[in-house]
Amino acid sequence: MNDHQDSKLSRRILVGGALVAGAATLLPRFAAAQGSAPTGAIPPGNPPSTAPGTAPRLPPPAAKFPEAARPSAPAEINAATAPVSIAHRPLPYAENALAPYISANTLATHYGKHHKAYIEKTNTLVTGTPFAGKSLDEVVKRSAKGKQHAKLFNNAAQAWNHDFYWQSMKPKGGGAPTGALKERIDKDFGSYEAFREKFIQTGVDHFSNGWVWLVLDKTKLKIVDTHDADTPVVHRLKPLLTTDVWEHAYYLDYKNLRKDYATAFVDHLLNWDFVSANLG
Numbered sequence: 001m002n003d004h005q006d007s008k009l010s011r012r013i014l015v016g017g018a019l020v021a022g023a024a025t026l027l028p029r030f031a032a033a034q035g036s037a038p039t040g041a042i043p044p045g046n047p048p049s050t051a052p053g054t055a056p057r058l059p060p061p062a063a064k065f066p067e068a069a070r071p072s073a074p075a076e077i078n079a080a081t082a083p084v085s086i087a088h089r090p091l092p093y094a095e096n097a098l099a100p101y102i103s104a105n106t107l108a109t110h111y112g113k114h115h116k117a118y119i120e121k122t123n124t125l126v127t128g129t130p131f132a133g134k135s136l137d138e139v140v141k142r143s144a145k146g147k148q149h150a151k152l153f154n155n156a157a158q159a160w161n162h163d164f165y166w167q168s169m170k171p172k173g174g175g176a177p178t179g180a181l182k183e184r185i186d187k188d189f190g191s192y193e194a195f196r197e198k199f200i201q202t203g204v205d206h207f208s209n210g211w212v213w214l215v216l217d218k219t220k221l222k223i224v225d226t227h228d229a230d231t232p233v234v235h236r237l238k239p240l241l242t243t244d245v246w247e248h249a250y251y252l253d254y255k256n257l258r259k260d261y262a263t264a265f266v267d268h269l270l271n272w273d274f275v276s277a278n279l280g
C-alpha cells in the first residue's frame with residue numbers, strides 16, 4: 001500500500017454502503033496499538049497472544065483447527081534462515097464442497113496459490129525483524145501502525161482476510177438467519193431482505209479490489225467495504241463475516257458478473273454459525 005492508497009483508504013471507509021467523510025477520524029487507521037487491540041474476532045493464523053488490557057476474544061482458532069490438523073510450515077519457506085511463524089491453515093471444507101457456487105478450480109487457485117502466496121510473503125518479510133515469531137493477528141495490527149511497514153501489512157492483512165473469508169462460508173449455507181441473530185439483523189437493517197440487498201449491492205458498487213464485511217461497530221451491526229488489503233481489524237470494528245470481491249475470487253466461475261457471485265455468496269454460502277460465534 002503506497003501513501004496515496006493509504007490516504008485514500010482512510011477517507012473511503014464505507015458504512016452501510018454510504019460514504020463516511022473523514023472516516024479516518026472515526027475509525028483510526030492505526031488503532032492497533034498494543035493494549036488496545038480493537039476486536040475479538042477469531043484471528044486467522046497463529047493463535048493470538050493475549051496482552052493484558054486487550055479486548056476479550058473468542059476461543060482461538062484451535063477450536064476449529066486442532067493443532068494436530070495444522071500443516072507444518074511450507075518447506076520452501078522453512079529453508080535456510082527463514083523460520084516460519086505463520087501457517088497456511090487447511091480450508092475448513094473440501095475444495096469441491098462449495099460447488100457449484102464456487103468451484104474446486106477457483107478454490108484450488110484462490111486458496112492454494114493466492115492465499116498461500118500471501119502467507120509465504122508474510123513469513124519472508126518478518127524474517128529477521130521484530131515481527132518474527134508474532135501471530136498473524138499481531139503482525140497485522142502492528143504493521144498497520146506505520147507506512148514503512150506497508151508491504152508487510154498488505155501481505156499479512158491479505159493472509160488474515162482470506163482465512164476469515166474461508167470461515168465465512170460453508171456448504172449449504174446462506175439464507176436468512178434464525179433466532180437471536182434474525183432479531184439482531186431485523187433491528188439493525190430493518191429486515192433480512194434489506195440486509196441481503198445492501199450486502200450484495202455493496203459488493204457490486206465496490207470499485208476495484210477489496211472486501212465486503214458485516215461488522216459490529218460498538219453495539220450495531222453494519223456493512224462496510226475495504227479496499228485492497230485493508231481490514232476492519234485495524235479500524236476498531238469487530239469483523240463478523242466477509243466476502244472477497246477481488247476478481248480472483250470469482251472470475252473463473254462468474255467472469256465479470258460480480259453481482260451473481262455476491263448473490264450466490266449470500267444465498268448459498270454465508271455461514272451464519274460463524275457470525276454467531278464471532279458475536280459471542
Ligand code: FE
Pocket residue numbers: 110114162244246248249
Ligand atoms: Fe482473494
